[in-house]
Amino acid sequence: MRILRTDESRFRALPDFPYTPRYVEVGTDTPLRLHYVDHGTTNAAPVVMLHGEHGWSYLYRHMIPLVADAGLRVLAPDLIGFGKSDKPEDQQDYSFERHLDWLERWLLALDLSNVTLVCQNRTSLLALALVMRQPDRFSRIIAANAVVPREGDNPPATSIWRMFARYSPWFPVPQLIQLGTTRPLTREERNAYDAPFPSDRYKAGARSFAGTLGQPHKELNRQRLWRFLEGWQKPFITCFSDSDPGTRGGHRPLQRKVPGALGQPHITLSGGHFLQEDAAESFARVIINACRPSLAA
Known part of the structure; x- marks a missing residue:
């Protein structure tokens, strides 16, 4: 496995992202470094913010200080292949099981509960597969x-997207983020989303992600995931947008x-796919309100 590491100079002077980089070694046979943001009081209740496709922890830059200032500890990891984390160069080096293993090793290394x-x-x-593996470490899900998806769900658009991501000679990450927002990103913000990828060689993780998520490991088929969710009694809050x-x-x-x-304060916010960009303050408020029991403890 050939590992690429984006030079730190690519991340200098990013707008609204002053956080000290932190790393955990998550590889087994091959050394592999996973980056994360850790902001707030160390012994406060932890909030783990996991980015979606294309993005990295920078996606949560406007929310991190708001949630931390409310008295919580915010942790935002970069999945392997994204952000400041190491990036295996071959798309075949990525799988659902490997992503899950890497993320679980990070969680256990920090001993989060x-x-x-x-x-x-x-x-x-x-994320939900991680909760299935470590249910006692999680108190709520937002x-x-x-x-x-449920078993059998396979919209044609999903297959088209997988093929594009894997084979297209052009994979413009900042433009893909922009397509998922209702507000125009600044040039500096677009550059920040492009910072992890000096060249296409660094995009194997980003390109493979759609296919990786569409082919979970055998231990997590969709039927088993829904059985788990249908037994989840702890708070589960949905926060969706009105324009996605x-x-x-x-x-x-x-x-x-x-x-x-049941009985949770589900909410629809104004924005596109990436609510972190379009409705950061409102989204942060959802998290803070949900965590009030932890703040009072």
């Missing part, structure tokens, strides 16, 4: 524009099927 999990779009499959056709209506089965969703 009483975690509020914030997950985004199709990465919610990976699913933002989450895509949790790709995830429209995805909150309904989650609210109906997950016991922990």
Whole structure:
């Protein structure tokens, strides 16, 4: 496995991202470094914010200080292949199981417990698989524009997107982020989303992600995931947007099927696919309100 590491100079002077880089070694046979943001009081209740496709921890830059200032500890990891984390060069080096293993090693290395999990779009499959493996470490889940398909769901657009991501000679990450927002990103913000990728060689993880998430490991088929969710009693809150056709209506089965969703303050916010960009303050308020029991403890 050939590993690429984006030079730190690419991340200098990013707008609204003053956080000290932190790393955990998550590889086994091959040394592999996973980057994360850790902001707030160390012994406070942790909130793990997991980015979606294309993005990295920079996606949460406007939310991190708001949630930390409320008295919580915010942790925002970069998945392997994204952000400041190491990047295997071959698309074949990525799989659902490997992403899950890497993320679990990070969670265990930091010995996190009483975690509020914030997950985004199709990465919610990976996040929920992590909760399945370590259910006692999580106290609540906040699913933002989450895509949790049922067995047999395979929209044609998903297959087209997988083929484009894998084979297209042009894979413009900043433009893909912009397509998922309702507000125009500044040039500096677009550059920040492009910073992890000096060349296409660094994009194997980003390109493979759609296919990786569409082919979970055998231990996590969709039927088993839904059985797990249908037994989840802890708080489960959906936070969807009003202008994202790709995830429209995805909150309904989650609210109906997950016991922990009953009576929760589900909300629809104004924005596109990436609520972190379009509705950062409102989204942060959802997290803070959900975590009030932890703040009072």
